[in-house]
Every structure is written in structure tokens, then in C-alpha cells.
Amino acid sequence: MHESVLLSLLWIAGAAALAPIIVGLLPGPRIPEVVLLLTLGIMIGPFGFELATKSEPIELLSELGLGLLFLLAGLEIDPASVASRTGARAGVAWVVSLAVAMGLMALLSLATELEAWAAIAIALTSTALGTLLPILRDTGLKDQPLGRAVMVNGAIGELGPILAMSLLLTGGNAWGALLSLVTFAVLAALINGAIVRHWTRAEKVVEIVRHGAETTAQAPLRLVVLLLVGMLALSTAFGLDIILGAFIAGATVRVLLPPDHATFMARLDGMAFGLLVPVFFVTSGMAIDYRVVLDRWGTVLVLFAMIVLIRGLPVYLAFRDLPGREPVRVALFSATGLPIIVAVTTVAVTAGSMTIEGQSLVVAAGMLTVLVLPLLAVELGNVRPRSPAPG
Template sequence: MSIESLFWISLVAVVAPLVSGAVPRRLVPEVVLLLVLGVVIGPFGIGLAEPDEAIDMLSDLGLAMLFLQAGFEIDPAELTGSAGRRAMWTWLTSLAVAFGLVALLDAAGLVHAEVALAIALTSTALGTLLPILKDGGLLGRPVGEHVLRHGAVGELGPIVAIALLLGTRGPIRSLVVLAAFAAFALLVTVWSLRLQRRESQILELIRRGAETTGQTTVRVTMLLLVSLLAVATAFHLDIVLAAFAAGFILRIAIPEGDEHLEARLEGIAFGLLVPIFFVHSGMGLDPQAIVDEPGAFVAVIVLILVARGLPVLGACRLERGPSRLTDRDGLAVALFSSTGLPIIVAVTSVAVSAGQMTGKNASVLVGAGAATVLLCPLLATLVMGRTAPEAAQRGEGDATRGTVS
């Protein structure tokens, strides 16, 4: 590993949150600064840092930890209930709209790699949004819950579509491979639940070791993650699917959560590995490709808003009952759901490797995804009209006053 490159990446990881915190209302998310500064220090910028095999591995682990955290935030009941089904139908609508738009552009001779582009337009970067939602105090609140639901499906749907439509095995064999991976993940889930019910000696040793230097619960979680990553790699599946499954299994195993375990995992993820992933992603962006084709860059952003944002907005408007959002909050959810990056990076990587997309076009697409990370959360925050932390504090104050009275 190049220690010099790691130094500059570490420096950026420290500078980004400081600058983000200095911006009023935190309107510039930290992840955007990590991406932009990654471009600056990377090979397409001033060349202070170069990716190598070791940094690539750390970046992959950062991506995995990001999606483990995202999977852990999802309540399984939310996906299996009526709200989860609505989110699934919304994503399928997004996919249909995306294929329709891309077909029109293809007929006009304006685009290539149609399948890859259509899949990219339907993604929601839940992993990228997670730190933004945490910092904004939106988790556990109606807007955050809607974003988590649409984000979960907006991550899983494109991952499955990548495996089925862009893989070299063909749809049928790819479906069999996905089913085999799902069966393995189910076996791991069943085993963990049975282990808990039996109150075995192994489980007691794990619990006792959680507060020692052994950190057994953290190590077991990392073993779960790496095991699923290894199985996904053997099946030639994207590691994002494995990481999300690991987080989902962890949530099922400890449905009430574990503050100590969560704090330690967040320290590993957001303190070390996740910043490396975002800076590494920025280092791979070629700004010249965007400068050369500004029209395509803007067009992709518009396509993402139409293909992903409009269906989510429609779903929020059609929702009835106590979970219905105000028009402003529904628009905020649609904007948050239009935020894309990790899946776009995955789609373009597969398409470029398969010779279905040029590196220049991939840079434009990834650059547009990075732009949504800046623009969509920013616009969503402005649409909501006040910062979420202020709303949270006001809600807590109201609850406290109600208790006292």
C-alpha cells in the first residue's frame, strides 16, 4: 500500500466533516466533500494519491460496511407489510419508466448500453443517504422511514437486475445462482435464531466477551459479513448484495438493537472504512469527461429525477392513512430517493468490463450520480423548510412538557 496515498485519503477524511460542519444548516453533505476532494487528490486531479490493490480492498470493505449499516437499519416488517409492497411496486414502476425513456433515446440514436443505463436510473443510494439521514436527525421519523423503505428496495432491485440482466451467465442461470445465495443467507439466519433460543454456552461466551478486549460480538458480525462476501464472490455476485444481506440478518438476530455493538460498528464504518470508499470513488472520476459532455451530464440527472423521483412522489401522494406525508415531505422523500451513486458505480463497472459502455460514458454517468448526492439531499432539506435536528429537538421538548404536565 502506498502510505503517501493513504495519508492524503486520511487527511481528506478529517477535513471533509470539519468543512461540512462549518456550512450553515449542513447543506453540503460530508459525502459530497469526500467525493470532490477525492477527485482533487486523485489521478485526474493533482495526483497526490493513486489507488492500488490494498486501497481498493479497503474501499470494498468500506462499501460493505456502508450497506451492512443500511441493512441493519431496515425493519423486516416494513418490507413484508403493505408499505414494503408499495415500495416494491414503486421501484418496478421506476424500472418500466426508465426502460421506456432509454428506448426513446435509443431510437433517436442518443444512447448506448441501454440496459445498464436503465438500471442505473432506478437506484437509490441508501448507503450514501444513511450518514446524511443520521446527521439530519431523520431516522425514526416519517420522512426517514419512507426513505429507508424506498431506499432498501431501490438498492436491492437494481442489484438483482444487475445479476439477471448484465451477467454473463444468462437470466436463468443467474436466477438459480441468486436463489442459491438466498438459501445460504436463510440458513445463516435460521442458525442464528436457533442459537439464541437455545441459550447455548457459545452464546453466553460471546456475550461475556463483548465487553472485553475480545470484542466477540464485533468479531462475529465481521465474520458474518466476510463470510457472505466470500460466498457472493464465489457466485460472482456484487458484494453490495452480500453486505445488505448481512445487515438484514443482523437486524433479525437482534431486533431490538444493541447500542454497544452499533456504536462500535459505526466507529469502524464511519470512522475508517466508509470515508475511504467515498474518497476512492472520487479518485476514479474523470472531470474532463463531464466538461466534454455537459449536456449528457445534465440529461442523466434529469432522467434520474424523472425515472426515480416521480414514481416515488406519486406513491407518497397516493398513500392514505396515518402514514401519509405532507406534500412538502413527500417531495423531500422523492428527492432523497433520487440520490444515486454506489449502484451506479457498480452498474458502470459491470458494463465497462463487459464492453457495453466506454470509460468516458461511465465517468459521465458516475459524475451525474455524484451530483445527485449533492443536489438531491440539499433540495430535500430546503423543501422541508427547517433542519431536522431542530424539529427533533422541538418534538422532544413537546414530549417532555407533556410528561411534566
Template sequence: MDAHSLTALLATSETLERELVSLLIIGLVAASVPLVVGLLRLRVAEVVLLLGFGILLGPNVLGLIEIDESVQLMNELGLGLLFFLAGYELEQSTIRGRSGRLAASGWVVSLVIALVVVWGLWELGVVNDLVGIAIALTTTAMGTLLPVVRDRGQLSTPFGQFFMGGGAAGEFGPILAIALLLGSKSMWITILVLAVFAVLAYLVWRAPGHLMSTRVRELMDRSHHTSSQTAVRWTVVLLLFLLTIAASFGFDAVLGAFVAGVILRRYSPPDAGNRLLPKVEAIGFGFFIPLFFIVSGANLDIASIAKNPLRLLLFFALLLLVRGLPQYVLYRYALPDTRERWQFSLYIATGLPLLVAITTIQVGAGVMLPENAAALVGAGALSVLVFPLLGDRINPRRETAAQDEVEAEPAR
């Protein structure tokens, strides 16, 4: 082996060692946070602590976590799995009828208000990315809050159904807006490409119905108890295929992930007999999704936030003004209880994952100022910390009822 090859081998070994150390630290944080929350009985969403530890251990503070290409790829998979599971949780009934109309009108109203408010900031020279920031303010962290709503037994209630509809609009609406308004192509070309993607997604949506013979279904079911795990493997293929197609068409990968989740839901058995979903959730929530939040914290430009904290507070207030308050008005008849409606509005105003995605896209394109991106992500993290907690304080009856239901479950 010559000197050049030996040098390259040593460099590769050192790189691998740094990557493994970073992954070990990320894994330790992901495994420790649930224990910290449970043992200390903290009324804080785990995602906030994951972000906080990411900031602390990331390159901007202690520098113990290095974000290289390998970790970044896993980060993208974590983001994809987060939206994949959000798409899977989407009930068709929540986007139809009254729930669907309210959700769609609520998001459109939020977008109009956001464009007006951000245009004023643009005129004042505070921001230089009007459309990107406006779209970011209309997002909802449905994927982040779904486990909270589900664990409290609220998904089957009117509150949960309306939240699913509003949350879906707060995720799918911005995803479409990103594709249409933030792409490098012209509007009409983007619409044409989006239509082609929709056709491909529809073909994938229909294909299993023609290919899944009785024999194939039996093999899929049997694989749950063997090392082949065929259903899990094909689920991963579905996710990666639509992620790749979306990225190839110039769209953000979250569009493909969300659609993949919706497609899988169509062919999955009811929850009681669903042996696939727990395994996919184990893959996602077990490692990749917490990795996404830790890496997002590590990438956060905390120095710019410390230098100008008022910018973060401004965006935090705008999340409530743009996304939350319109829902309080629009849902006055659907959710007549004012405390429940305030809780709903605060939940809908909570945003983070798409804020990370949008700011990453815009900063990478050189359109959004890094300080605005950091302030938006910081405001999203603060909303995850404050809004759900405040909503539960305003309407504590929901949490109590959910706890009673969980405690009574073994007696049934």
C-alpha cells in the first residue's frame, strides 16, 4: 500500500470515527429524553428537549455533534418519516365535509393574513423573503402534536377530528405552496410537473389493489413473524420511491413522504389488526425522528437569536396572530365551548417541522436571511413549548378526561 492510499484510509477511518461518535451522542440524547421527562414529570413536549440538547451539543455551542453528509442524510430520512406517519394518521373524514371546509378556509385565511403582515415587514426592511416567511407562518405541527392528542384519547372526539383536519391543512397546504411558489420553475411549469407527480402518486395508490393477490397477502402477513419482514421492507420502498420522485421533480421531499403515508393507510388493516404500523413507528420514533429534531437544534444559528431575541418574539407572536386567532373565529360554531376553542387555536398555531424545512430550503437558495431562519425555527420551538401547555391550562378538562379513560382501560 502506497503512502497516498494509506493517508486516504486513515482519513476515512477518522471520518467514520467522528460520525459514529456523533451518532452515539445523538442516540444517547434520544434515549435519555423520555426518561428525563418521565422521571422528573416535566410538562414539556419531548421535541423541545431534543432541540435544546441539539443546540447545546451542536457545533454552535459545545461542538460534540458534527453534522456531516451521513448525519444529514439520516436527518432527511427522519423528516420524511415524520411526515410519512402524519400522512398515515390522516383520516379521510377529517378532510371532507364540514371539517374539510373549515380546515381549507382556515388555512387560506391564514395565508392571506400572513402575506399582508409580512409585506408590511418587507416594506420596513425587516425581512427580504416575503413569500417564504408568509408560508412558514401558516404551518401546523400536526406530526409533532398527533402523539399528544392520541395519547390523551382525543383523536376520536370532535376536537380531535377538527384538529386532524386543521393540522392536515396546516401541513399539506404549505407543502403545496412550497412546490408552487418557492420552486425555481415558472408557475405553469410547476403546476404541470405537480400534475404529473399527482398522476404517478395515483398509480402507486391504485397499484397494490391489482397486485395484491391472496397469495401475496398471505406472504405479507406471514412475514410479520419471520426475519423477512416483507411488509416493512415494501413500506420503506414506498417511502423512498415517493421521496425520490418528489425530489426529482424539484419538490420538497416532505410532499412525497406525506403522500406515501396516505397511500399506505389505504391498504393497511384496522388498528386492532395492524401489525405493520407499530414497526414503522418503532423505526421512526425510535431513532430517525428524534435524530431529526436533535440535528435541527444543532443546525440552529443560536448566536443570531441571542443577538436579536426580539425577532424571535416577533415571529412567535405572528404564529398566534396568523395561524391561531383566525381559527378561534372560524370554529366558533363547530367548537362552541370557548375554552376548548382556545385550546384548539393554540394547537393549530403550534409549528416546527415545516418551519425547519422551509427555512432550510430558503437559506440554501440564498433567499432568506440566516437570522430570520433561526428566529423562525426558534419561534417554532417556543410555540411547541408554550402553546400546547397554555391550551391545556385553559381547557384542563380534556386532559383529565383522557387520563380517566386510560386509567379505566384495564377494567374493561
């Protein structure tokens, strides 16, 4: 058993190590690494060359990667930007997207007996903020008004689907979802408010944690590991939602970080993207049946168009007061969604409400958004408007 697990892990680790090298060697526009991780997962998985299998130990690593992915999303969220006027506009745009997606998917489920319509609707409204961040940094857009608008829409496009997943994708256990939401909200309130701000010894604890970031104690990293394992334990014991818990855990860790926490983030990124998050994406790719995608490529294109319209159009209307082509570019960036799509469909498949075939089609549409929309948004910024003819 151990030999087969280690062999599968070897192929998964090899795919994770090979992906950035291939991305660097490929000519033309830079392909997001997550697309390549999923593709390599398809190749080594049971629908490809059957080189690796998802055993229980690898499933555990994949769950830790999923939790860490959403913990990082919680760390990226700036509460001030979400609570701003721009955040309110982005929130309204996302709510409109969710309402349209839910209504459309519900009608399709009545007409065609569509399975997992709620999961598909949530997937159509996501934004891949983690995927967009490197693109915004490399192009110098992150600190421009366009980049700030994209960041806020990305934050809402991650937070909204996470909350919707927690409430709607619980295998029919709505009370469990509400308990999950209330439990983690109370935990965050206790740590952020009651303890950190009002407990006299809290300042000393926070100081120890912050000081430990620069020593061999690595206190913040150990706290992250504790929170991740705690989320898994709670979700297993009480049926709570690990994704929402990990997201709130990220927001909680943010409070304990020193003002200049770039070094800690670099170490956390190393732990996350060095092993656990790539394992999650590669194993997610192993569950994709590429034959279904090839046989039903028309469905993939329809889903791709639905993502662009359902997620992009409300964002365009909410930010149409931006100059020139900026509203279109913000909409294209905001309609780029893959990590959340993978997570939503994985949760739905685990809950038994979605088939592998359905997940393969939705994830393929998400891969198209990552491949096409950011490149198109960047190119729109490089095209200069024509000058009027003289005379």
C-alpha cells in the first residue's frame, strides 16, 4: 500500500515541479500555471495514462491544499476595500450575477433535469483573484484604478461564492451550514474583537506571535497549520464546512500579523504553493474526464459564454463610469474564474450532487476563461484608440 501511495505521490509531485518549467519554456503569452497543473493531472490520472491514483493519504493532502487555498484567499481580502463604495458596487454586481445564475440554472433543471444546478450557478459567479494577482503585478496594473477595481471584484468574487457554497452545497443539511457559519463567525469575532482588543494579555500574545515570525519558532506558520488541521477536525466531527472555516481562519491570521508581513507571506506561499495547493489542483485534474470534454465541446463553449455574460455583464454595468475601455477590461478580469470553480465542483462531487462528467465540463469552461479573458483584457489596454483624421 505504501509503495503505491508513494508512487502516486511521486507522479503528482513531478507534475507540480514540471508545471512552472513548462510555463517558462512555452513561447507566447504566459499560461496560468493552474491550467497546466490541471492538464498534467488529467494526463497522469485514471482517465489518462493511469500513472497515479487518489488514495486516502493523498486525499488528505488534497484537502489540506484546498483549505490552505481558501485561507490564503481570506488573507488577501482587505476589509476596508470590501466595505468601501467600490466594494458595495462590486457586491451588488455579484448578487445580480448569483440571482441570474440561480434563476437560469433552476429553469434549466426543470426543463432538462439538470443535476447540481446550484453548484453550477455558484461556479458561474466566481473570480480567480489568486490567478489574477500575478498578472496584475506583472503588467503594473495592480496599483492603478483598474487594478484596484479588479481586486475588489476579485475579493467579492471569492467571498460570495464561499458563503454560497457553505449555505447551499451541504448535501441538504441547511442547519449544518448555518451552524458552520455561526460557529466560525463567533470564533473570528472572539479572536478579532473580544480577545485581541479587550483582553489585557492579548497584546503580549500578539507580540509573541509576531516576534516568532522571524525566529525558528515560526509561530504564525505553526498557527496556520493548527488552524488548518483544526478546520479539518471540526468538519469531520461536526459536519462543519472546512472552506468557510479556512477562509475565516485567513482573516483571523491577518489580525496577528506584523504590519510588515512580506517575509511571512513569502514563507506561507512557499508552504502552500510548494506542495499542498499544487497537490490539490493536480488531483482535481485527475478527476476530469477529457473524453467528455472532447465529445461535448459545444457545451463547454456555452458554459464559457454563460460565465462571461453572467459574471462579466453585471460588473461592466456597475463600473461603466470608468473611462474608455476600462469597464470592459474590469468585466473580463472579473469573469476569470478557475480555482473557485474547481473547489465548488469538487465539493459537489464529494457530496454526490454532481457527476464526474458534469465537473469535467464546468472545469473545462473555467480553464477557457483563464486562458482567454486575462489576455484579452491586457491586449485591450495595449490597443490605442485611433486619432481623428486631420481636417
